[in-house]
Amino acid sequence: LSPEHITEIYDSFHIEDDRTGLSSETLQRAIADNLYYIQGKFPEIATLYDYYMAVAYTVRDRLLHRWINTVKTYREQDVxxxxxxxxxxxxxPHLENNLVNLGIYDQVQQAVESSGLDLRSILAQEExxxxxxxxxxxxxxxxxxxxxxxxxxxxxxxxxxxxxxxxxxxxxxxxxxxxxxxxxxxxxxxxxxxxxxxxxxxxxxxxxxxxxxxxxxxxxxxxxxxxxxxxxxxxxxxxxxxxxxxxxxxxxxxxxxxxxxxxxxxxxxxxxxxxxxxxxxxxxxxxxxxxxxxxxxxxxxxxxxxxxxxxxxxxxxxxxxxxxxxxxxxxxxxxxxxxxxxxxxxxxxxxxxxxxxxxxxxxxxxxxxxxxxxxxxxxxxxxxxxxxxxxxxxxxxxxxxxxxxxxxxxxxxxxxxxxxxxxxxxxxxxxxxxxxxxxxxxxxxxxxxxxxxxxxxxxxxxxxxxxxxxxxxxxxxxxTNGVTPRRWMVLINPRLTQLITREIGETWITQLEDFKRLESLAEDPAFRQEWRRVKRAVKQDLADYIQAHQGLTLNPDSIFDIQAKRIHEYKRQHLNVLHIITLYNRIKHNPRLAVPPRTFIFGGKAAPGYQMAKLIIKLITSVGEVVNHDPDICDLIKVVFLPDFNVTNSQRIYPAADLSEQISTAGKEASGTGNMKFSMNGALTIGTLDGANIEIREAVEADNFFLFGHTSEDIVDLKAQGYVPKTFYNTNPALKEAIDLIASGYFSHGNRALFQPLVDQLLQADPYCLLADYQSYIDCQDQVGQAFQDQDTWTKTAILNVARIGRFSSDRAIREYCREIWWVNPVSIHLEEYQQAKA
Ligand code: Z16
Structure with missing residues (x-):
């Protein structure tokens, strides 16, 4: 077999070849073929995982000649x-992303459904x-x-x-x-x-x-x-x-x-x-x-x-x-x-x-x-x-x-x-x-x-x-970091993608600055209503998932207030918990208090050797145990810890958020990228002047961002003057009450020792200045609660957040790396005629 001979064989490939064809009929044939010849199964004994493998290999085949041509082109053109x-x-997960990028989601869905299967459950097989x-x-x-x-x-x-x-x-x-x-x-x-x-x-x-x-x-x-x-x-x-x-x-x-x-x-x-x-x-x-x-x-x-x-x-x-x-x-x-x-x-x-x-x-x-x-x-x-x-x-x-x-x-x-x-x-x-x-x-x-x-x-x-x-x-x-709108919008939020695309076309998928065209729609009451309907449906999806996996019933009309990221003291999940306890105490003191219902959702892993981070997880779940079951609270507050925060699980979380918690001590979070994913999906942010929060706030404009806390300069000054967290504790009754409640064993079946290390760390050292930012955070959260009561204005603000988030696409970041650091240019990949397949 000489190279010429091989090229001849390639040239004889049919356009609708089973390895390249994109029509649903061809895809269906290819999936059956891969099930047989790669998995060694026939439909009667094939598991869902076998089908996943058959679909994955079918999609990989469609990538392969593009991939080989890419490598070949780079080799030949000295790029x-x-x-x-x-x-x-x-x-x-690769499969769904490749369906989106290749533009064959619908065809594969049809192929799979014709075989009596459901694409979502096949996608769910991927590890x-x-x-x-x-x-x-x-x-x-x-x-x-x-x-x-x-x-x-x-x-x-x-x-x-x-x-x-x-x-x-x-x-x-x-x-x-x-x-x-x-x-x-x-x-x-x-x-x-x-x-x-x-x-x-x-x-x-x-x-x-x-x-x-x-x-x-x-x-x-x-x-x-x-x-x-x-x-x-x-x-x-x-x-x-x-x-x-x-x-x-x-x-x-x-x-x-x-x-x-x-x-x-x-x-x-x-x-x-x-x-x-x-x-x-x-x-x-x-x-x-x-x-x-x-x-x-x-x-x-x-x-x-x-x-x-x-x-x-x-x-x-x-x-x-x-x-x-x-x-x-x-x-x-x-x-x-x-x-x-x-x-x-x-x-x-x-x-x-x-x-x-x-x-x-x-x-x-x-x-x-x-x-x-x-x-x-x-x-x-x-x-x-x-x-x-x-x-x-x-x-x-x-x-x-x-x-x-x-x-x-x-x-x-x-x-x-x-x-x-x-x-x-x-x-x-x-x-x-x-x-x-x-x-x-x-x-x-x-x-x-x-x-x-x-x-x-x-x-x-x-x-x-x-x-x-x-x-x-x-x-x-x-x-400044960026995130890809393909995975973090098109793939995870098809409902919002469809609504947006219906209004402004689909150029935003590769030019996210085109989201700007949504600005005027923020003024349109009918559009706002549709937006709200989408958000509600997406929140219901997450509520259904949590119901099925944790047996917890959530109210989709409550504020979905979410903090999802690695557990670390500088990210201050425990500041969020202090707010939850503060709300809890207020309702206990005044059962008729009108507070907007909130669902606090946490997700994140702690490094296995990081004891304090693991204790913060235990604190979140323990506060949840008490608050979720206290009849005095009348389901106004729910606290959920979603286990195993990873890319797959995060994809259900970002679209469902009303409020994104970006509350690190100023000067500690280098950038953050979750902040961008939440905002892109229409959450409002409560955050400090840290990392990319600052630029997000500038982009969406100050009125559309809930800002609180000391600046990074303030924090340096505070520490230089000899920061004494106890002063805040002694002079702020609500703060004292919240911390004392943790220390009392109230959330740990009377075990006062359990959270002692955490309480001591806050009162003795507080290296991440939770106590210094506490009151500002609580005041800001009160504003959030107020603002959420006016759903129409809230929705308008959410639309403006999305309209102005274009800068945080990873495409923009990569263009900057190319121009300022890498000095590289794009190279188009052309497929030979025999390799092109039409849907
Ligand atoms: C990491 O995920 C980050 C920094 C680091 O030194 C090591 C790891 Cl594994 C994070 C930053 O904490 C975060 O602020 C930033 O957005 C992200 O890197 C990407 O730049």
Missing amino acids: KVVCYLSAEYLPG EPGLGNGGLGRLAACYMDSLATLEIPAIGYGIRYEYGIFDQEIREGWQVEITDKWLRLGNPWEIPRPENAVEVKFGGYTEPYTDDQGDYRVRWIPHQVVNGIPYDTPISGYRVNTTSTMRLWKAEAPESFDFQAFNVGDYYGAVDAKIISENLTKVLYPNDEPIQGKQLRLEQQYFFVSCSLQNLLKIHLLRGDPIETFHEKFVIQLNDTHPAIGVAELMRLLVDEYLLHWQKAWDITQQAFAYTNHTLLPEALETWPLNLFGSLLPRHLEIIYEINQRFLDQVRLKYLGNPDKLARLSLIEEGGSKRIRMAHLACVGSHAINGVAALHTELLKEGVLKDFYDLWPHKFTNI
Whole structure:
């Protein structure tokens, strides 16, 4: 079979080929075919999951020729490619998203229904890849969607964790973690590419030698070698042929190592080595913000970064390009410091393996990398103990010393006789035990550094990265986060999508600023009424789901007041609880009090080792137990904790919210992205001046946003003056009553000890200033309650929120990255005639 012969075979494919055809008849045939030939089942014995697999393979087939053509085009046309390096991805279920992007939702629905099945229950079979913790991983998934939709050549590199983020169950009000065996029933979306395996070295030592040119060189003799096997998942763009690749690496033991041990008779030793290697990509670290300095975590980071960079260099050389032009053909985005070791690894590859001179290699490296910072929390900034680092990556430690020496020489010239400056900028933290500062490595090795919201970028420049900003102001930019309207509107809220599209057409799906056309409709009473009807129906959907899964009856006319995000003290779920208890106390004191009914809904996981976060979950569920069953409350307040907040579950939550809780301590949330999803779906926000809330408020205008709390500057001043939370407690009776009620054991069957750590933390330290913001929050919530009574004005405000949220599309964010940081352009993918199929 010559290539010409194969092309001839392709050319003979019929337009309505079973692997490409988009008509419902063809799809129905293809599904039956896949059920038979892939699942090995016939209808009488097929399970719903078998049908899901058959439909998934049918849809994957439709992606495949687009995907292959995308790869082929990029290879042939010498285009510049964006390489997104991220330790986490949270793409959510693929099937429905691909139906939306390919524009075949209706056809597949018809095909499935003709076979006597229901598409929704088939979609519900999919196990989502939970390969991330929260915002950062989900952002990477939104960006992959926008990159493909905007036809920007891109590869997303990451780790194929065998166990993703744990599944959360609630037992007796406490979080219980269950292992996420997402691969148990197979994954139809990935294609393993064992032929592209690469080797990654660990440990050992280095030794100098002199090369043929007489140059000084270093070689690394590792203690261990692990194989990286890439698994590729196609990422479709919305109504374009571009289909990008998410390439995730799995660790395996190299065959040769097994054999060595086997040959000396150590069969069990060989199997042990295999197990140790494969542990590398076994499980995701379940911490959101604070990192854990565990060796395995560093091994994971280095493993996927080394695999990815080796892969990129190979692609570059395969295209026939010289190594010196690498940075002209690839730009590498570091999603936080997790992949920052890439700076040292690219230097190692260029200098040790491709034998470039240091300066040339450094120029390439700096121009190739860019770094996104996602947090200001000091406990979340990654540093690695020098001895741990050096024993695992001895060559990288030398390279980092060399980078540091050259960097500090430059600094010394600029800041004559300022040793503090040198110490602050150094890649090595001195003092007790030395550590490597990964954020510093990322800054020095990158041509661009960005924060993820305007305030966050300003605080970076004044705070954690100030010395770098003073040195290189031109490297710093802000790129405010965004979310994809395909998943976060079209897919999750078909009712609102239909209403909006009926009025303003569908251009907004790829140009979200077109939502502006809704502004005038906010004045139209008939439209407002339809909007309200949609919201009510969507709230009923969530109420039905909660009824079915938790046996709780909710009032769809109550305010759906929702806080859904990771549980963390800085996000202040417990401030929300203080408001609930305050309302409860008011009703207990005055049973005839006219309060608008509210349903408080919480969702979110706590890191398994974060005791205070787990106690906050217990507090929410305990307050719910009391409030939900107290006859005096007459169902005016309901508190629901929705277990297992993940992409799938979040999709039912965002559309149903009236009120979005974005109440972090100002200066702590880098951006937030849930805030955008809620607002896009017509919720009003109650929030602090933190992260992207500030820009959302500016966009929707102050009157349409419930603002409360101290500013980030206030918080700094407050702490500088010596913050004493007890003062607020002692001078505010309602606050005191709420806290005392928790402390009294009222919500814990008389057990005063249960919530003592939480109460003590608030009264003694209150690092996130709940008590300082309490009264302002309560007053603001009272305004919310008032405003909700006027449904017509509330609806108008909701419409205006949607009309003005256009800026928070990930398409806008990606365009900014392209123009300001990546210097890349779109490339259209054309399909050959034989590959195009008409519906
Ligand atoms: C994460 O999800 C975030 C920051 C971080 O350092 C680590 C993780 Cl895993 C979040 C931020 O907390 C959030 O404000 C931001 O919106 C999100 O990253 C995406 O930028």
